[in-house]
Amino acid sequence: MVVPRRVDGWLFAEGQAGHLAALRAGLAGILLLRIVTWPFVELARTPASLFRPPLFLGWAPGMPPAAVLVGLQVLGAVAAVLAIAGSRYGRRPAVSGLRVAWLVLLALGGLKTSTGKVLHNDVLVLLVAFPAVLSSARARTGSRVSGTAFGWPLRAGLSALALVYFLCGVQKLRHSGLAWVFSDNMRWILHDAVASEMAPTTAVASALMSSAALSVASALGLLAIELSFPVVLVRRGARWPMAAAAVALHSLTWVTLGLDYWAWSLTAVLVLGLTGLRARC
Amino acid sequence: MPRDVEAGPATLQPLSVEGPRAAVRIAVYIFLAAILACGVLQIEVWPFSAFRLFSTVRTGxxxxxxxxxxxxxxxxxxxxxxxxxxxxxxxxxxxxxxxxxxxxxxxxxxxxxxxxxxxxxxxxxxxxxxxxxxxxxxxxxxxxxxxxxxxxx
Structure with missing residues (x-):
């Protein structure tokens, strides 16, 4: 595989052990919340004829029974707690705990997305966490030790994060062009959201929908955030502002559409926050 | 203590600071390429995705x-x-x-x-x-x- 030396040098440059440990603990915390806060046990009633698993679960004849789903949740929660605790001391459970928790959410999220629609809520944290899952370097929080073992999980996770947001924006332009922004598109999205009554309030969506200018401005802002995300790869100073922008984007999505993307917000804040610190990482 | 070696609190064994093995480096590049490829080629292989979130213009x-x-x-x-x-x-x-x-x-x-x-x-x-x-x-x-x-x- 031919990779420009500059890219390779950046991706696998030195990093601080403390940052890797904090990344592990933070990711384990997000995985823990995702694993314990969703009622996976309710999936057990999914009929086999309506079960459409993703490729890696294609071997499963149907949704597992409730006991298996709960067992997976318990296993994932314990592993995530061990990963968080282990990160404090740079112990092996920090590495293996994160791996187990990641595998558990991969399985549970895969089962959740087997019920008819591809669900993206867990996708970002799973993708961003993958490099950290690959890493076997032991590191403890607060450590200032630096080495090439510690930097790449953060930078690879940051690259995954930037790619995902960028692709979200690119697909809008690819399939809709500038009409995604400069038409009534956002007003119709909000129209459907108000009708679905999924959001905690319809007031915000209704207010935006009532003004063509506000709707266009919100669509433009959303698309600008997504398309400009790769700037975080080259400008450290852009990372905290982009984290704030991501939180604003997902908060507004929840308030207007009722779509719950808090895991995306937390993941963005964690990765952009850690890599945005003054110390080199 | 050398700059790139840290003592673990209990075992006093040095923590690993070496860079990733070649296989891991390749896996990282394949992983990032897979994210990009799924977007470009419109492939949905969960958790990889084309990320077509609200990508089609809505009308009345x-x-x-x-x-x-x-x-x-x-x-x-x-x-x-x-x-x-x-x-x-x-x-x-x-x-x-x-x-x-x-x-x-x-x-x-x-x-x-x-x-x-x-x-x-x-x-x-x-x-x-x-x-x-x-x-x-x-x-x-x-x-x-x-x-x-x-x-x-």
Whole structure:
């Protein structure tokens, strides 16, 4: 595989052990919340004829029974707690705990997305966490030790994060062009959201929908955030502002559409926050 | 203590600081390339995705697949998939596939939906066109085509 030396040098440059440990603990915390806060046990009633698993679960004849789903949740929660605790001391459970928790959410999220629609809520944290899952370097929080073992999980996770947001924006332009922004598109999205009554309030969506200018401005802002995300790869100073922008984007999505993307917000804040610190990482 | 070696608090063994093995480096590049490739090639292999979130322009005309419950008097109401539980909630997205499936697969899917709500005796699957004259105005059904019908018999 031919990779420009500059890219390779950046991706696998030195990093601080403390940052890797904090990344592990933070990711384990997000995985823990995702694993314990969703009622996976309710999936057990999914009929086999309506079960459409993703490729890696294609071997499963149907949704597992409730006991298996709960067992997976318990296993994932314990592993995530061990990963968080282990990160404090740079112990092996920090590495293996994160791996187990990641595998558990991969399985549970895969089962959740087997019920008819591809669900993206867990996708970002799973993708961003993958490099950290690959890493076997032991590191403890607060450590200032630096080495090439510690930097790449953060930078690879940051690259995954930037790619995902960028692709979200690119697909809008690819399939809709500038009409995604400069038409009534956002007003119709909000129209459907108000009708679905999924959001905690319809007031915000209704207010935006009532003004063509506000709707266009919100669509433009959303698309600008997504398309400009790769700037975080080259400008450290852009990372905290982009984290704030991501939180604003997902908060507004929840308030207007009722779509719950808090895991995306937390993941963005964690990765952009850690890599945005003054110390080199 | 050298700059790149740290003592673990309990074991006093140095923590690893060496860079990743070649296999890991290659895996990282394949992983990042896979994210990009799924987007470019429009591939959905969960957790990889094409990330087509709200990517299609919406207008006042919406084409939807409707699963409709029919009562004894012939009155139609939308089947309440959310009330059937998490396992059913997203299953309305399967309707386009189900109407194209074999008779056996259609029958088993219909039975699953009927089992989800014991009060429903007859289900119909429509492809419906809804139109709203302006954002905020009520959407009205303009046309619908019956694609599938099934009952408990």
């Amino acid at each position: 005309t919406a084409v939807r697949w409707d699963l409709v419950a029919v009562d004894d008097r012939g009155v139609e109401t939308p089947a309440d998939l959310a009330a059937m539980g998490r396992g059913y909630r997203q299953s309305g997205h399967l309707l386009p596939d189900v109407v194209e499936a074999s008779a056996d697969e259609q029958d088993s899917a219909c039975r699953a939906w009927l089992d989800g709500d014991r009060d429903v005796r007859l289900l119909r699957v429509y492809r419906s066109v809804y139109v709203a004259v302006a954002p905020g105005a009520e959407s009205t059904l303009r046309s619908r085509t019956l694609h599938l019908s099934c009952d408990r018999s």
